[in-house]
Amino acid sequence: MSGLLLVGAGGLAREALAAARAAGAPVLGFLDDDPARHGEVVDGVRVLGGSELVHEHPDAGVLVCVASPVRPTARAKVVARLGLARERYATLVHPAASVAAGVELGEGSIVLAGVVVTAPQRVGAHVVAMPHVLLTHDDAVGDCVILAGRVALAGGVRVGESAYLGAGALVRQGVHIGQEAVIGMGAVVLTDVPAGETWAGVPAARLRRST
Amino acid sequence: MSGLLLVGAGGLAREALAAARAAGAPVLGFLDDDPARHGEVVDGVRVLGGSELVHEHPDAGVLVCVASPVRPTARAKVVARLGLARERYATLVHPAASVAAGVELGEGSIVLAGVVVTAPQRVGAHVVAMPHVLLTHDDAVGDCVILAGRVALAGGVRVGESAYLGAGALVRQGVHIGQEAVIGMGAVVLTDVPAGETWAGVPAARLRRST
Amino acid sequence: MSGLLLVGAGGLAREALAAARAAGAPVLGFLDDDPARHGEVVDGVRVLGGSELVHEHPDAGVLVCVASPVRPTARAKVVARLGLARERYATLVHPAASVAAGVELGEGSIVLAGVVVTAPQRVGAHVVAMPHVLLTHDDAVGDCVILAGRVALAGGVRVGESAYLGAGALVRQGVHIGQEAVIGMGAVVLTDVPAGETWAGVPAARLRRST
Numbered sequence: 050m051s052g053l054l055l056v057g058a059g060g061l062a063r064e065a066l067a068a069a070r071a072a073g074a075p076v077l078g079f080l081d082d083d084p085a086r087h088g089e090v091v092d093g094v095r096v097l098g099g100s101e102l103v104h105e106h107p108d109a110g111v112l113v114c115v116a117s118p119v120r121p122t123a124r125a126k127v128v129a130r131l132g133l134a135r136e137r138y139a140t141l142v143h144p145a146a147s148v149a150a151g152v153e154l155g156e157g158s159i160v161l162a163g164v165v166v167t168a169p170q171r172v173g174a175h176v177v178a179m180p181h182v183l184l185t186h187d188d189a190v191g192d193c194v195i196l197a198g199r200v201a202l203a204g205g206v207r208v209g210e211s212a213y214l215g216a217g218a219l220v221r222q223g224v225h226i227g228q229e230a231v232i233g234m235g236a237v238v239l240t241d242v243p244a245g246e247t248w249a250g251v252p253a254a255r256l257r258r259s260t
Numbered sequence: 261m262s263g264l265l266l267v268g269a270g271g272l273a274r275e276a277l278a279a280a281r282a283a284g285a286p287v288l289g290f291l292d293d294d295p296a297r298h299g300e301v302v303d304g305v306r307v308l309g310g311s312e313l314v315h316e317h318p319d320a321g322v323l324v325c326v327a328s329p330v331r332p333t334a335r336a337k338v339v340a341r342l343g344l345a346r347e348r349y350a351t352l353v354h355p356a357a358s359v360a361a362g363v364e365l366g367e368g369s370i371v372l373a374g375v376v377v378t379a380p381q382r383v384g385a386h387v388v389a390m391p392h393v394l395l396t397h398d399d400a401v402g403d404c405v406i407l408a409g410r411v412a413l414a415g416g417v418r419v420g421e422s423a424y425l426g427a428g429a430l431v432r433q434g435v436h437i438g439q440e441a442v443i444g445m446g447a448v449v450l451t452d453v454p455a456g457e458t459w460a461g462v463p464a465a466r467l468r469r470s471t
Numbered sequence: 472m473s474g475l476l477l478v479g480a481g482g483l484a485r486e487a488l489a490a491a492r493a494a495g496a497p498v499l500g501f502l503d504d505d506p507a508r509h510g511e512v513v514d515g516v517r518v519l520g521g522s523e524l525v526h527e528h529p530d531a532g533v534l535v536c537v538a539s540p541v542r543p544t545a546r547a548k549v550v551a552r553l554g555l556a557r558e559r560y561a562t563l564v565h566p567a568a569s570v571a572a573g574v575e576l577g578e579g580s581i582v583l584a585g586v587v588v589t590a591p592q593r594v595g596a597h598v599v600a601m602p603h604v605l606l607t608h609d610d611a612v613g614d615c616v617i618l619a620g621r622v623a624l625a626g627g628v629r630v631g632e633s634a635y636l637g638a639g640a641l642v643r644q645g646v647h648i649g650q651e652a653v654i655g656m657g658a659v660v661l662t663d664v665p666a667g668e669t670w671a672g673v674p675a676a677r678l679r680r681s682t
Contacts, residue, residue: 063589063590063591064607067571067572067573068589071569071572145587147374151303151304161587162587162589163374163587165356165374167372168274168277168303169274169278179607180605181603183409183410185390186270186274186275198605199605201392201428205271217641234625234643250673251461251673358602360489360492361489374585378485378486379514380514394602394621398482410621412621414619414638414656432656448657450656462672462673
């Protein structure tokens with residue numbers, strides 16, 4: 050691999066750049082579909098052009114650095130649009146994360162500083178685990194899930210594809226969070242959350258069905 | 261010490277195994293009183309038999325890996341039943357924990373990744389500090405206390421024996437949590453909690469007197 | 472620099488001492504304005520005398536170790552009273568903190584174990600970031616701000632001078648917390664907080680105007 054290409058040039062992309070530097074992984078550039086940003090230098094790295102440039106750098110490892118609680122499927126859509134083979138994606142684990150031996154981390158996933166994964170388990174592809182996220186025994190996090198800073202899953206929690214868990218959310222043992230569900234910042238989730246719903250509060254309750 | 265014996269073969273035992281591997285400590289096996297599990301291999305380590313086997317391995321260091329919010333005294337009862345000399349117990353501190361020089365950690369205690377203990381203090385025997393637990397200056401955590409992931413104690417907090425603090429619970433400076441009390445996930449504890457009671461919520465209030 | 476002088480001899484000072492030891496930085500002593508403590512030895516280090524002694528040790532690096540939610544301006548007042556040149560202040564970062572390359576940390580600031588700063592940004596002078604604090608992209612923390620254990624700021628949060636954020640507080644993306652504001656333990660702050668006000672709860676709301 051010649052280096053990393055970061056798709057996106059916003060906050061998560063900057064955090065991925067810092068994590069890559071901490072890990073000693075070279076970053077070739079940012080790719081952003083906003084033409085106004087092309088040529089811009091962010092934290093010392095250039096926005097090379099649009100995301101279609103992934104195809105012009107076949108030796109580069111790709112990381113999608115897009116995350117939005119408003120559009121939880123945004124990440125999966127970027128992955129689908131790029132249409133890359135799985136091998137084209139890198140994984141990025143900050144050296145200040147603690148991931149147990151035997152954890153399988155899917156392609157394209159990003160694990161930032163302070164994250165702890167306590168025991169062997171499968172973590173999906175294109176997952177984002179922001180700082181201080183905690184995954185414990187027997188959790189199952191699906192593809193394209195975004196875990197904002199300090200999300201903690203007790204044991205045996207399942208999180209469906211493209212769900213978004215807001216900062217500091219706590220999830221009780223054995224709970225199932227459906228795909229594309231959105232969990233609010235600081236929520237304490239004691240019961241299962243159906244797919245596509247938005248829950249928040251202590252304890253968490255449904256806010257509205259997403260459209 | 262020839263290696264570790266982990267009493268229990270559930271989630272906490274698997275997390276202790278992963279921590280022991282990270283620390284470079286050999287694990288001889290799990291011991292579980294459910295005969296159906298004898299011979300099972302969990303994360304590459306065998307369930308050797310029931311907990312009475314601790315007596316057949318006099319050179320092994322023992323760690324009780326039992327934790328239950330429903331029966332907060334379960335841990336102390338296992339310790340009492342085993343009847344081992346204190347020297348038979350190991351302590352386990354994940355290398356990704358940060359424990360200040362001068363902290364005294366009682367025998368049989370388990371400290372997982374991301375835990376921070378900021379200043380010298382006594383931590384009891386057979387305590388479990390799950391990932392990201394935070395102990396600050398002048399705290400006093402009693403024997404057999406279980407601190408679930410991300411529990412944070414402000415300064416000068418006392419926690420009585422066999423109390424169970426749920427994930428993410430925050431405890432205000434100077435508060436005293438009585439023995440065998442149970443604190444709910446995400447609770448913010450602003451006042452003293454009497455022994456044996458269950459408190460939850462923000463701010464925490466009594467749920468019911470335990471029986 | 473001949474070593475550190477810690478102004479204060481309470482809990483934060485003890486935690487700073489432990490962090491300095493972990494970082495390999497020698498500590499000359501505590502300075503405390505309570506004459507009753509002069510000569511006392513705390514965690515192996517002596518209280519040398521009152522804070523005016525900073526002037527008798529011109530080679531020492533100074534750290535103000537005072538933090539109070541009741542008087543959020545106490546820290547700034549000590550700094551003003553000492554009247555030292557900026558170069559007299561040290562900065563202290565625990566080796567178990569993860570601070571991104573490119574972060575500018577103002578003089579006199581203290582960063583304890585488990586803190587994560589994800590991306591380049593300016594952190595003010597005399598800031599205290601207690602364990603597990605999380606600063607993310609594009610945050611701007613002002614001078615003399617105190618971030619208690621496990622405070623997490625989402626992206627683009629601004630915190631005004633001498634604000635005090637209680638343990639575990641979560642702040643939503645883009646929010647502005649005014650100077651000398653006080654945020655309660657466990658609060659989830661979704662909207663801007665005016666200067667000098669005290670907010671708490673989930674979601675956070677105003678408690679009272681500070682006097």
